[in-house]
Amino acid sequence: MHEVTRPVIPDTADAAEGLTIESRTQLRLAVERFAHHRLALGGLTVFVLLLLLSTIGPVFWHYGYTAITNQFATAPSAQHPFGTDLIGHDLFAQVLAAEATSVKTAVLVAVIATVIGTTIGAVAGYYGGVADALLMRFTDLILAVPLLAILLVLANKLSKQAGSWLWIALILGFVLWANLARQVRGAFLSLREREFVEAEHAIGASDRRIIMRHMIPNAIGPIIVSATLTVALAILIEAVLSFLGLGIEPPQVSLGYLIASGQDAAATLPWLFFFPAGFLVVTILSVNFIGDGLRDALDPGSRR
């Protein structure tokens, strides 16, 4: 956000009548727009609650997610609110751990993808010419291979060595940046022709300074929105990979893994399917709502 803080000019006459116009920063305007988006606020509330539950919950809950109880495949009860699975894990503890892992993975994916996408898009859009042509052809190539193919090859090779959340996050992060790179390049192509960039050139600012201090802040809206939606997409894709047996592996658990391992018994032990699936859908939904609200707040020109 380009923070243009207008000084408050005290107008005695107006102030006396209570008509002072308060200056509002762009950030504050964005926050206000976001606050008016009811679905986005709802999404944020639910997401924060899920985060708190999944990080603080395990501290107080009397079963660890790897602990095996002597109750196998029991239906939800006061002792096990989400029931237990076939080998006696407490499902509530497992769902909390899985929620934490899924969100942690997805956030790291979004950070990696956003940094790569912004860097490539910025360099291509700012310098143009050969750098632009090479980087964009590479981006097109990434977009041309169906995403799943790249993921299957990488996840298959790497997850067997280490089915850990970190590996999965790295793989997804290195694949999901291409759309953002295109968007940032587009924004930079128009920004670099603007007067304030020309002015920076005229006073001898370095390329680095122009990109970091002036152009990225002006393109930050779409970047933040894309980062948020990448979190939702990453949760979804990680779940699919886990479902295919290529994602996060025990002893770590993710929501996709729990659904996949519960599906065989889904008809007779439905809680094994519904609790993790419910958490998964609600998490993705809340992140999508947040992203939508951020789009309206930060990028008011664009509408889906």
Added chain:
Amino acid sequence: MWAYLLRRLAAGIIVLLVLSFGVFLMVALSGDPLAQLRANPQTSPATIAAAAQQLHLNQPLIERYWGWLDGLLLHGTFGTSFTGQPVGAQIAQRLSVTLKLVIPAVVLSVLLGVVVGVISAVRQYKPVDHLSTGLAYLFFSTPVFVLGLLLKDFLAVDVNKAAGHTILYTVGESTPGINGTWNVFVNEAQHAVLPVLTLTLITYATWSRFQRAAMLDVLNADYIRLARAKGLSPRRVLFVHALRNALIPVITVVAIDFAALIGGALVTEIVFSWYGMGQYLYNGLTGAESPDVYAVQGWLVVAATAVILFNILADLLYGLLDPRVRYA
């Protein structure tokens, strides 16, 4: 336009070549297809050497890629998969299975997406718009396999129990041993309902949002106001003036997504055990003799060609439908 088309096609061929080389390297280096054979102490070194010879594993990578490309370009063959069958015939069979799933799903999604999108736009911020927006969000926040499992393990079981016999099949694309054109058709339809429904619900959600946005853009345009001011009937304004223009952006999205589904209906295929293109890729990469380079390459050629061709088609259609677009 022809020069543009030729240039796009040429660029597409180059992308295909680079992709096929990149994927060949990536897949060939990602594992050893003879790992199981080698792990077995009973296997003699001669057997392993023979297997390696047969799969061209003893040649340098570049030579193997060249052999594959040579076969494809000069002889039109896709090579032999590690299971010993010709990849070309396998792919043709798998593609027909996938198309039986994807084409009905895309047709239904287009109808549903356009109708829901238009109603949403015309009744903006009314209850029906909120409902369709909510549903669209729900569907694109639901992973395909969750929706598929829900339909398979709960809806199908309940429906079949209520009917007393199997109405909705959840495994495979048909029951073997059924005779008569009509009976075969009914049987295949019963198998197709749930996977097609799964794919449709996930796909239409995005498209209805595109249709809604495009329709809102058009409805606020000056020429619509003019058409209304001239006293044209609301029906004519909506369907002739507005909808025809609002379909343009949607058509391009549909073309591109359709191409992606040809190679990527993997999850739906796995949930309902349809042996289509997606499963072919999955087995080629994770099956017993994986990585099966030739199988994956065969999949890649079909899937990537579809993506590239439909991207070009989308751009051409855009120009055809909107004469203001110029091919640069």
